[in-house]
Amino acid sequence: MSGLATYNFAYLDEQTKRMIRRAILKAIAIPGYQVPFASREMPMPYGWGTGGVQVTAAILGPTDVLKVIDQGADDTTNAVSIRAFFQKVANVEVTTRTKDATIIQTRHRIPEEKLTEGQVLVYQVPIPEPLRFLEPRETETRKMHALSEYGLMHVKLYEDIARNGHIATTYAYPVKVEGRYVMDPSPTPKFDNPKMHMSEALQLFGAGREKRIYALPPFTDVVSLDFDDHPFTVQSFEKPCALCGAEGVYLDEVVLDDRGGRMFVCSDTDYCEDRRAQGFLGDQGVPLKEAAE
C-alpha cells in the first residue's frame, strides 16, 4: 500500500461505504425512522442528489445495472450527469429500461412499471423531516417522532382544507409507515404514494445535506395521512398521454409554443417509449420508427 488516495470502486472509500451501509441497515430495521449518517462531500453541489448518490455508491456492486431518473425522465441533466458519474467511477452497466435495472436512483418519481423483488429504488431527498415547516426545532421534532406525537401533521392538512376546500398538498405528501413513523416520501407527487405501499422493491432514501438516511423494506405498510371526511386521493388527468395514449399514469405538461399550445405527456420517458414501441399512439404521437428517422 502506498498510503496515497487511489482509485476505489464507486468513488467512496470502503470505510465510508461501511458507515453508510450500517446506516442503511438500521434504517431498514426501523422503517420510516431517519438515521443520521456522516454525509460526505460529493463532487456535485448539495441539492443535486448527494444523498442518493452516496446511498447508491454504498450499495452498488460490479454486476449491478443502474438506471437514473430525474422527474421520471432518463434524459435530463441530473439523470445524465449522475449516470455518467457512476459509469466513470464504477464502470457499471447502465440502462434506461426499468425492468432491466437492479438499482434505480430517482429524483421525485417512481417508475410507472411495477418494481419487482430484488430491485432497489434510491430516492434523493432534500428535506427528510416531515414536521420541519411546522416545528422548526430539531430537538422537538425528534421528541415528537419518539413519542409518535403526530397531531401537528393533521394541523397542516386541516389548514389545507380550510384554505382550499380540499387537501392541496400534491407532493411530499406525508405517510405513516407500519403504523409508527410519519415519513416524508421526498418530493414525489402524491400520485406515487400508493406505489410505496407493499412494494416488492427495497426503497432507500438519502438526504445528503441534512445527513439522514431512511428506508422502506419490501412489503411495508405505507398509509397516506388524511381525514375521514376528506380521504386521500391521487391526481387524475383529463386526457391520456399525447404521445403514447397511456391512461392512469402521471403526466407532465409540455409547452409547445408561445400561443398557448401545450400537451401532456408521460413523465416516465422509458414507459412512454416502451408503449410506443409496442405500437400504442396518442393523438399527437408519431410512431417510434418515424421519429428516429
Place this chain on the structure above:
Amino acid sequence: MTIEPLLKVNGLTKMYGARIGCADVSFDLWPGEVLAIVGESGSGKTTLLSCLSTRLEATSGSVEYHMRDGAYGELSRLTEAERRFLMRTDWGFVHQNPADGLRMTVSAGANVGERLMAIGHRHYGEIREAASDWLSRVEISPSRIDDQPRAFSGGMRQRLQIARNLITGPRLVFMDEPTGGLDVSVQARLLDLVRGLVHDLGLSAIVVTHDLAVARLLSHRMMVMKDGHVIEQGLTDRVLDDPREPYTQLLVSSILQV
C-alpha cells in the same frame, strides 16, 4: 362520597444555584377551586407555576396529581410521554403572551382543533364544528375561524388561547398573568369570560398575577409570595380585607384608588 384534592403539593422547592426560586411550598388544590398566587415581580410566582406544571424540575418536594383513573401520580416520576399527554389533554396552560401559546401562522380553527387532532380525531367536519363552537364560547365570531391569530387583537388572541386549551375538557388550567398587557375594559371582559367558564365547566385553576383585582375577581383562595416563600394564604376575601402579614398589608394598601 368524599372529595379528594386534585393536586397535593408538599415542600416544593426550586433553587437556582444558591439563590432561592421558591422554597418549601405546600398546599392542596381542590376540584373546582381557583387559586391565585400573588406577589411582586421576582417573588417566585412564575417559578412556582413552572414547577407545578412540570415545565421546570423542582429541586425537592413533591407534586401529586389526581389522575382520571382515581390514583395519585407523582408528577416528577411520570414518563415524558405521560407528562406530555397529560399536558395536552387534562391540563391547560395560558401564557401571558398569547404568541407563546398559539401557533401564529395557522388559522384560528386549526389552533383550537390542534389538541383534538393530537389525541386522534380524524374527522375534519367534526373538528371544525368543535372549533367553531369553542370560538363562539369565547366570544370570537365563528366567521373568523380561518383567520390567523396575527390578524387578531390582543384580547382576542388571549381568548383564542383559552379556547385552544379548553377544547379537550381539561380539569386543571394554569394561567400566567392572563390579563397582562390588556387594557382595562378588555381585561374586564376576559375576566368575566374566564369566571363564567371556570364556573360552568367546574375547572380548577392556578392563576399567577401581580394584579390583586384579578385575584379578587377570579379566585377563591390566594397565596401571597415574597422572596420565594409563601408568607400568607387563605380565602381571597379574608386575605384582601384583613391582611395579617405586614407585607400583604403593604400590597393591599398600595392598590391605586381611582
